[in-house]
Amino acid sequence: MKIKLLPLLALSAVSFGAFAQDKPADPPLAISGSVDTYYKYDFSGHKNIPTSFASDQNSISIGMIDLGLKKKVGKASFVGELSFGPRGQEQSLPDASTGTLPTGVSSYHIQNLYVSYDVTDKFNLTAGYMSTFIGYEVISPVGNFNYSTSYLFTNGPFQNAGFKATYAFSDKVSLMAGIFNDGWNTYTSTYDVSTFGAQLMVAPVKGWTAYLNLATGSVSGTIFDLTTNYQITDAFKLGLNGATFSKPHNGGGYDGVALYPQLAVSSAVTFGLRGEYFETKAFGTTPKMHVTAFTATANIKGGPLTFIPEVRLDTFGNKSYSSFTDSNGAVTKDASQFSLAAVYAF
């Protein structure tokens, strides 16, 4: 009897009687990240262009290993993102011992560390150490089309630690407001939590998103920033970033604008240009100075791997304030470089 029952038991075990799901299950723990490596050659034979990353001359060098964790349970979630390597340490993160950027010998390796709570499906609260909401370009090579960075990126904030609230009025409009540590790019405040930040997001038509950003405080100064992207056709996208920054106590600042047209010629290959005009403000006896930068980049994708060949030409407005030198060491207005990077995203 027992033996004859075995097949029946097996059959019943095989037919799993599932009850209906009341609501979707929480997403699993997500792991993401990237690794990147590059070669760069400045045609003068030495370093010239002050890009934030890809700084080594005539060397096959590393960027970073970036590892992110994210988990959401119900309405609460966290994100923790670590990075290791020059791009992920002294080139993008503050020194944990001194709180200064960029040089440092002690790193927490933390790019993002924050918690988030959906009070309602429209209203969210987030607190912690976060990548800045300002600007077009980001630290992760996965988030940028170009491998070298713009002057707007290099001179703007990288991280803002604080507390923010975001309300989504609709799919087309949302507003964020928050308070952040007084200093940019620091794990702890210098004196207090006194930077006010705000971001208005509008998506007027399908494929077009624009962010109007403001961060202002007595320690770090005031920056107004416009970042926008428009996927005009399936193949063509146009991006724009404009910003104006004023240091506290009339201590100078900068204005800048960069345009990012991109054309996908196939599912694997996209060509893009970046044209940037960057000008420092005059203060005291220091006159204003400007530099233009033209960058031609390709993204060639093979699954999760992207090859990024790039050529860049920067020109100072006046040789008198140029920091570029030619192959003989003489001051010159122009500098140019070629780079080839490989970025693996997972």
Added chain:
Amino acid sequence: MKNLIVVIALVLVSKFGFAQKQTLALDEHNKYIYYQTAEQPGASAHDLYTRCYAGLSKTYTPKEIKGKPDSQILVNSKVVLYAGLTKHEDGQVTYQLHTEFKDGKYRYWLSDFVFTPYQRDRYNNYVPIAGKELPLEQAKGKVDKSSLDNYMDQLMKHCKQVGENLKQFAANAQKQEEKAQKVDTHKW
């Protein structure tokens, strides 16, 4: 011993049976569709509509569901798709779920599948890429094969789960509350 072999064979067959890939069908307009009909003898169209609407209201938000009493329910929703090993959001497919009712039977279909890839934002969240929506029928050649296979598998699982849910709602099956067993320690 013979019976044990039969049992093992049954289990293996059932596992392979579940593993066979079912793909979405194409409708008259060459658009992907997941279409099923089902019978629920003894239940009127009104009963089926009411049960299914009540059940779907627990799964979908009020904004997503529209009902025409006793005859049809329309749901506009989406399913988030995950990357294979690392389990981060990789894309989404929006779809429409149509359900129609008659006495003793109902039918449903999921259609109008539109795929949107996700990208990582500066906060390490994965978000839809604006302006990159793609009807699923056009994804071949534009999305790499292994990713597309992964997405289609997840979408099929979701369609089947929707069907299973509707079956339970229509049958008015109630989840039995698990009660703790009572044990009398004096009798043994």
